[in-house]
Amino acid sequence: MNGWLAGKRATIEGDSPAIAKAFKAAGATLVESEADIWVHVAPPTPVKPAHDLSHDEWRASMDAGLDRRFLGAKDFAAACRARRQGGAVLFVGAPEQALGADQAAAAGALGNLTKTLGVEWARDGVRVNSILTRETGETLGHLAAYLASDYAAYVTGAVMGITLDD
Amino acid sequence: MPVPAHHIVATPPPFDAPPYPADIFAGQTVLVTGGGSGMGLAMAKAFAQGGANVAVMGRSIERAQEGAAEIAALGVRTHAMSCDVRLPEAVAAAFDEAEEALGPIDLLANNAGANFPVLAEDISPNAWNAVTRIAIDGTFLCSTEYARRRIKAGKGGAVVNNSAQYIWTGFPGDAHSAAAKTAQATMTKKLAADWAPYGIRVNAIAAGFFPHASSNAGNREEGIEPLQNMIPAGRTGSIWEFGWLSAMTCTPIFGSMTGQVIVQDGGESLRRSLRMPDYVSPRERADGPWGWK
Numbered sequence: 070m071n072g073w074l075a076g077k078r079a080t081i082e083g084d085s086p087a088i089a090k091a092f093k094a095a096g097a098t099l100v101e102s103e104a105d106i107w108v109h110v111a112p113p114t115p116v117k118p119a120h121d122l123s124h125d126e127w128r129a130s131m132d133a134g135l136d137r138r139f140l141g142a143k144d145f146a147a148a149c150r151a152r153r154q155g156g157a158v159l160f161v162g163a164p165e166q167a168l169g170a171d172q173a174a175a176a177g178a179l180g181n182l183t184k185t186l187g188v189e190w191a192r193d194g195v196r197v198n199s200i201l202t203r204e205t206g207e208t209l210g211h212l213a214a215y216l217a218s219d220y221a222a223y224v225t226g227a228v229m230g231i232t233l234d235d
Numbered sequence: 236m237p238v239p240a241h242h243i244v245a246t247p248p249p250f251d252a253p254p255y256p257a258d259i260f261a262g263q264t265v266l267v268t269g270g271g272s273g274m275g276l277a278m279a280k281a282f283a284q285g286g287a288n289v290a291v292m293g294r295s296i297e298r299a300q301e302g303a304a305e306i307a308a309l310g311v312r313t314h315a316m317s318c319d320v321r322l323p324e325a326v327a328a329a330f331d332e333a334e335e336a337l338g339p340i341d342l343l344a345n346n347a348g349a350n351f352p353v354l355a356e357d358i359s360p361n362a363w364n365a366v367t368r369i370a371i372d373g374t375f376l377c378s379t380e381y382a383r384r385r386i387k388a389g390k391g392g393a394v395v396n397n398s399a400q401y402i403w404t405g406f407p408g409d410a411h412s413a414a415a416k417t418a419q420a421t422m423t424k425k426l427a428a429d430w431a432p433y434g435i436r437v438n439a440i441a442a443g444f445f446p447h448a449s450s451n452a453g454n455r456e457e458g459i460e461p462l463q464n465m466i467p468a469g470r471t472g473s474i475w476e477f478g479w480l481s482a483m484t485c486t487p488i489f490g491s492m493t494g495q496v497i498v499q500d501g502g503e504s505l506r507r508s509l510r511m512p513d514y515v516s517p518r519e520r521a522d523g524p525w526g527w528k
Contacts, residue, residue: 070254070488071256073254153243154243155243155245184505185505187467187502187505188467188502188505188506188507191467191468191469191501191502192238192239192242192243192244192467192469193242193243194242194243194244194245196245204491206491207490207491208488208489208490208491208492209491211488211489212489212492215254215483215488218254219245219246219247219248220247220248220254220476220479220480221480222245222246222247222468222476223245223247223443223468223472223473223476223477223499223500223501224480224497224498224499225245225467225468225501225502226467226498226502226505227497227498227499229495229496229497229498230494230495231489231491231492231495232491232492232493232494233424233427233428233431233493233494235494235495
């Protein structure tokens, strides 16, 4: 991965040590703003049967798993357009059926949002992809670094997992 | 129409800057079916850029030899073979021949395929059988031959399959390939599950439009230049970026990845709007079932 992200600035919102480590190893600088790459990692939601989920819990999952992702990506893409530079958005989280009904809704929505924004922003040079997986280790970091890099210049609107369970 | 100048088009690094070290496949041998030309040759070159020796399998020995010569120029050992991947005995014999020439087959890339624009009503049983059985039976036969040898040797491995971007939407004017390429993707997931206990990973790339010397889709008098603007990404794919992603699924870099079908198509399969140009039946298209001859 040597040099995959050389000279790139990346913002990682949310917690993924594997992605942070891989990005640094690939030469990226982690920044809070003015980034070329925006990664959003949603935390796993508690697993509960749907009839035990309160509306507040449901809303919290949608906020983190969907709404914040859309609004963050929108701001990132606007900043890219203002700079007249391309960029890469990457959404990371659990697969659709891995947790509760809240995750099923949020991840399904996110998948089709990924496909939509990937095409809507294609001619701004802004690529949008998702990794929906239970994997938290090295391959996640490496795959995230690949998708954020110019090596994935022809990958946009793609939703993928890593393991058989994904 | 050309891509407007104010659009930003993401481009990959050049061919001589692969995403992995030159020794990532050192000491390993990959067998690439359909490796003599086109997308299979791109896969084979990508493995060679990582130091793999390459067994090139093709229907035509001449084409396999031509491809092998290009691959050998990258500094690896090669062996060209002719094989009909629809015949289990022929596949087994080809594996024997490859292993005799280059040693055990560590990795497998299934690329063998045929494709051409044709109306469904004009697909003869022979044409249907050729396209579907090369991709479906061929991928099954080569993969199982490979897996049996790896399992017997007590070694893991990796397989990558060349699928296509139209596997979820259908492809009017290309019914045989629409069926065949989807079978490759769906069998990828099940083969990955069957062989996970043996450490054999199986993934597929659902490839978009990567023009090359032998692609039907690029056969236009004007060349491929007028086609760039139809792709959301603003360009057709560079064939080496397809080769790289294919090979990379077989490296330890993506060591936990299995059962995945990764779409690499510049957003082409996702184009959609509520108002589009009038639908024209493949039968009534002025210049052929694909919209051009």
